[in-house]
Amino acid sequence: MRTLRRPSITPPTLADGGKAARFAENLRKRWQQGKKLTFSAHWTEGDVRGALAAMQGWVCAYCLRKIDDKCKGDVEHFRPKGGVAGQPEHGGYWWLAYSFTNYYLTCNACNQKDKKSVFPLIDEARRITYEDRSGLADEPRLLIDPAIDPVDDWLDFQKKEAWLRLVPSSSASETARRRIEESCDCFKLNGSSALFQARNRAIDAIEEATKGGGDFQKIRRRASRYQAHSHIYRWALVQAGLNPPEPAEELLWHLETLSEQIDFRIEMLVWDSSDKFNLRLKNEFLWTLAFLWAEQYWQYQVKTADVGLRAKKLLEEKISQ
Numbered sequence: 255m256r257t258l259r260r261p262s263i264t265p266p267t268l269a270d271g272g273k274a275a276r277f278a279e280n281l282r283k284r285w286q287q288g289k290k291l292t293f294s295a296h297w298t299e300g301d302v303r304g305a306l307a308a309m310q311g312w313v314c315a316y317c318l319r320k321i322d323d324k325c326k327g328d329v330e331h332f333r334p335k336g337g338v339a340g341q342p343e344h345g346g347y348w349w350l351a352y353s354f355t356n357y358y359l360t361c362n363a364c365n366q367k368d369k370k371s372v373f374p375l376i377d378e379a380r381r382i383t384y385e386d387r388s389g390l391a392d393e394p395r396l397l398i399d400p401a402i403d404p405v406d407d408w409l410d411f412q413k414k415e416a417w418l419r420l421v422p423s424s425s426a427s428e429t430a431r432r433r434i435e436e437s438c439d440c441f442k443l444n445g446s447s448a449l450f451q452a453r454n455r456a457i458d459a460i461e462e463a464t465k466g467g468g469d470f471q472k473i474r475r476r477a478s479r480y481q482a483h484s485h486i487y488r489w490a491l492v493q494a495g496l497n498p499p500e501p502a503e504e505l506l507w508h509l510e511t512l513s514e515q516i517d518f519r520i521e522m523l524v525w526d527s528s529d530k531f532n533l534r535l536k537n538e539f540l541w542t543l544a545f546l547w548a549e550q551y552w553q554y555q556v557k558t559a560d561v562g563l564r565a566k567k568l569l570e571e572k573i574s575q
């Protein structure tokens with residue numbers, strides 16, 4: 255997991271007047287009448303997925319596996335919408351089914367196999383219901399929310415036998431430690447040989463670069479929060495006494511990847527303009543571009559203003575096309 259900054263703009267599908275907002279209103283009526291609740295998957299719309307990719311890239315928000323053409327990824331409800339595991343009387347956080355702040359883009363395994371409707375609390379008596387929904391921020395959740403919790407400061411790695419395990423850092427409080435341990439268990443962050451192998455490959459890459467005279471720029475790119483398994487690359491760079499990327503650099507690289515992807519999908523559509531797969535992806539990528547533009551992320555990158563300006567220029571060029 256990495257610290258993420260969620261776009262402040264609500265995707266049109268979910269905003270007032272959007273089709274999901276209308277559906278949510280019907281949901282409220284059904285709940286008031288005591289009827290069974292069913293959900294329509296408006297969260298799969300291109301603007302919603304595009305906004306999530308602006309925040310986190312094409313990487314699972316929990317385990318940092320790559321989301322690509324093979325693993326399309328799911329839009330996951332952080333607080334489960336249709337029922338909470340082990341709490342049958344609760345009924346789920348149905349009123350957050352169309353709330354953008356409750357969404358993450360995740361790999362299929364994290365959403366469908368590991369998390370499902372799991373949402374444990376430190377104190378079950380304080381679980382929030384629709385009637386007391388204004389107190390949601392104070393609900394003592396156990397899972398880490400990467401757009402709220404300072405994950406980058408809380409997580410560390412520790413070598414155990416041949417593997418690098420994700421552990422709480424020394425700056426994590428007692429509660430933060432519990433949350434990290436619970437999240438690692440839930441998403442099997444220390445229970446998958448594929449994740450362990452990805453971490454070891456990062457260490458090997460740094461060692462190789464050190465021996466070969468040091469082409470660390472490639473590794474710094476891998477340490478960007480928009481890249482798969484970026485936390486281990488970042489950690490390994492710091493361990494080796496090298497500079498990890500600044501947020502502005504990460505943003506610029508994110509934009510470059512996005513720009514290449516848009517061009518590639520457009521090229522594919524020249525061959526077959528009815529290719530639904532590439533039409534969908536092009537639509538999502540254009541939404542990502544729009545969100546990056548609308549949020550004007552580069553304004554926050556004062557430390558490396560030149561990189562921020564290059565990102566702005568790239569965005570302007572892409573928008574004007």
Ligand SMILES: [Zn+2]
Nearest residue numbers: 314317361364
């Ligand atoms: Zn995952």
